[in-house]
Amino acid sequence: MAREVFVYEAIRTPRGRGRFDGSLADAKPLHLVSGLLRELTHRLGVSGDDVDEIVLGTVNPHGEQGSVLARIAALAAGWGDHASGLQVNRFCASGSEAVHIGTAKIAAGQAELVVAGGVESMSRVPMGSDGGPWAEDIDGATAGIYVPQGVSADIIATVDGLKREEADLFALRSHQRAAAARDAGYFARSIVPVLDASGMPMLDKDELIRADTNPEKLANLKPSFAGVGAVGYDAVAQDTYPELDAVRHIHTPGNSSGIADAAALVLLGSAEAGERHGLTARGRIAGCVTIGCDPTIMLAGPGPAVDRLLANAGLGYDDIDLFEVNEAFASVALRFVKHSGIDPEKMNPNGGAIALGHPLGATGAILLGTVLDELERRGGKRGVVTLCAAGGMAIATLIERV
Numbered sequence: 001m002a003r004e005v006f007v008y009e010a011i012r013t014p015r016g017r018g019r020f021d022g023s024l025a026d027a028k029p030l031h032l033v034s035g036l037l038r039e040l041t042h043r044l045g046v047s048g049d050d051v052d053e054i055v056l057g058t059v060n061p062h063g064e065q066g067s068v069l070a071r072i073a074a075l076a077a078g079w080g081d082h083a084s085g086l087q088v089n090r091f092c093a094s095g096s097e098a099v100h101i102g103t104a105k106i107a108a109g110q111a112e113l114v115v116a117g118g119v120e121s122m123s124r125v126p127m128g129s130d131g132g133p134w135a136e137d138i139d140g141a142t143a144g145i146y147v148p149q150g151v152s153a154d155i156i157a158t159v160d161g162l163k164r165e166e167a168d169l170f171a172l173r174s175h176q177r178a179a180a181a182r183d184a185g186y187f188a189r190s191i192v193p194v195l196d197a198s199g200m201p202m203l204d205k206d207e208l209i210r211a212d213t214n215p216e217k218l219a220n221l222k223p224s225f226a227g228v229g230a231v232g233y234d235a236v237a238q239d240t241y242p243e244l245d246a247v248r249h250i251h252t253p254g255n256s257s258g259i260a261d262a263a264a265l266v267l268l269g270s271a272e273a274g275e276r277h278g279l280t281a282r283g284r285i286a287g288c289v290t291i292g293c294d295p296t297i298m299l300a301g302p303g304p305a306v307d308r309l310l311a312n313a314g315l316g317y318d319d320i321d322l323f324e325v326n327e328a329f330a331s332v333a334l335r336f337v338k339h340s341g342i343d344p345e346k347m348n349p350n351g352g353a354i355a356l357g358h359p360l361g362a363t364g365a366i367l368l369g370t371v372l373d374e375l376e377r378r379g380g381k382r383g384v385v386t387l388c389a390a391g392g393m394a395i396a397t398l399i400e401r402v
Contacts, residue, residue, distance in 0.1 A: 002107040006274055006281035006402065009044060009267040010369030011036055013194050014203045015357040018122030018259035023203040025123040025261070027194055029058075029065045030073055032263035033119050037077035039192045040115065040267060048079025050277055051267075052111035055086045055101050057094025057118030059360035060130045065121065083115070089361075092328060093290070093387050093395035094118050095264060096364030100288040100397070102268045112273035117265035118361035127259065127360065147233040149390055150225035150256065152298035153329035154249045155237050159297070160335055164250040167330035168218040171255035171354045174327060178351025179211035186350055186377065190369045208258040208357040221252035240296045255330040260357025264365035283372050286382070287313045287398035294392050299332050301394025302386040303339030309384065309396040317342050321380030324367040326387040327352035336386070349374060363387065368397060375401045 013032050016024030024032070033056065041047045054070040061069075071085025090097040095118030102114035147155075157167065181187060182205060193204035226249040229237075234247045267279075274281055289309040293301040302325055310316060317340050325336045325347055333352065337344050350370065353363065364387055371383035386396040 003109065003270050005103045005106045005268055005285045006271060007266060007283040007285065007372065007399065008269055008274060008279040008281055009040060010190060010372055011039055011192050012190050012264035012362070012366050012369055013262045014191055015206045015208060015359060016203050016261040017207045018261050018357065018359070020123060022123050022261060023207055024121070024194060027121070027202055027261065028124065029069060029119045029121045029263070030076055032121065032194065033069065033073035034077035035194060036192055036263055036265045037073060037079055037115070040265065044267065044279060046113065046267065046277055048074050048083040051083045051113045051115050053086065053102065053105060054083050054115045055088060055098040057088050057090070057098040057361040057364065059089055059091055059094055059120060060125045060127065061087055061089055062130045063125050065119065065125045069119065090393065090395065091389040091391060092326065092360055093364055093389040093393060094361040095366065096385060096387060096395045096397055097290070099266055099268070099365060099368060103285045103288055106268055106270050113267065113269040115265050115267055117263065117365035119263035120359040120361040121261045122259045122359060123261050147236050147296055148225065148228055149298060150251055151229050151233045151237060151247065152296065153251050153331050154225055154229065154247050155241065155297050156300060156335055157250045157331040158244055158248045159241065160331065160338065162250065162331050162334060166334065167250050167255040168215060170330045170334055171218060172213060172215060174348065174351045174354040175210050175213050177349060178209045178355035181350035182206060182209060186373065189373055206356050208260060209355050218254040221254045223249040224252055224256060225249050237296060251329050251331070255354060257328050257353035257358035260359040262359035262362045262366065264362045264369065266365050266368055281402040282376070283399045283401050285397065286400045289396045291394050292392055293394060298390060298392045299328060299388040300335060301388050301392065302332065302336045302396065305394040305396040306340065306384055306386050309398055313398055320382050320384050321346065321378070322349065322371050322374055322383040323347045324371045324383065324385045326358065326363055326367060327354040328358060328388055330354065332388055364395065368399065372399060372401065
């Protein structure tokens, strides 16, 4: 019988603006991860001598984020040579996939303690810079009926009849909720400030939140993907969805996720490992699911993924207290509400990636910590984390508070 897997801690850096002038632009990915590893030692007393494996999700795994960053970060953090490392890429689901791999290893008895998470420094290693068959091989693009993700988000909006005003209103809510949560200290437990070489803070709070945004500012932003759609990708979408008379481009920089720099780590372990190291469990990983879906509309998988997750657990949507749905684009989160029929107040109560940013490889692990923190604050029992991913994939994780 598989062993239960517990969450003993979940920490993250603040999310910095993923541009050359962002506060974390001078922080290498190695620095972000090694700082969090040292924080785990500071908080819990665990180190590389205790941990069997470090699994990191990274979506652009080359240059400073290449090689096996997890192993190198352990050595850079002074964690010794016991913990092995693994780097994984499932596009935007990478951080959650790292958690799933760690969970599977512990459940199977292959490991006792695993650090899982992710890192993405989008200011230093730009999105898409690792190339790949979509970008560099026409056979890869045609085989998957490829369109850029932003066009896919606009396809969802068109199919669902989502209006620009609705998407902007959702974005406004994301910023308002994120600002309120930050000001109330809801993120303080998980955030570990990033320090420079002299020990001075580079960033100690999330940088992308725009508390002063309003409907007028959002309405004045131009659609981001109309141009790329016009060069042929709208035609590809209409070939796949002939019922569409046109693709309506409603997504802008204001209602899409922000480019960000961040890292996040989750300490997973068996009950025996927790007892041996004097750790107190915060949550239990109660289910893990990944699915594939239509590669053209691409981002519509969270609903079906959560359907399967809950069916596997013998639960319904009403049994879940909180949902963290990655706000890759407004249409993705709003489709999840439509698909599931949940009360929107149960989804992303402290804002999401539209306001806070989406550091690709780290986001899944960040959201796990976010939902666990909020379950503890509210006294809730169960939370679900779900993310869409490029290529027509999605991931979902069920966590129960202990």
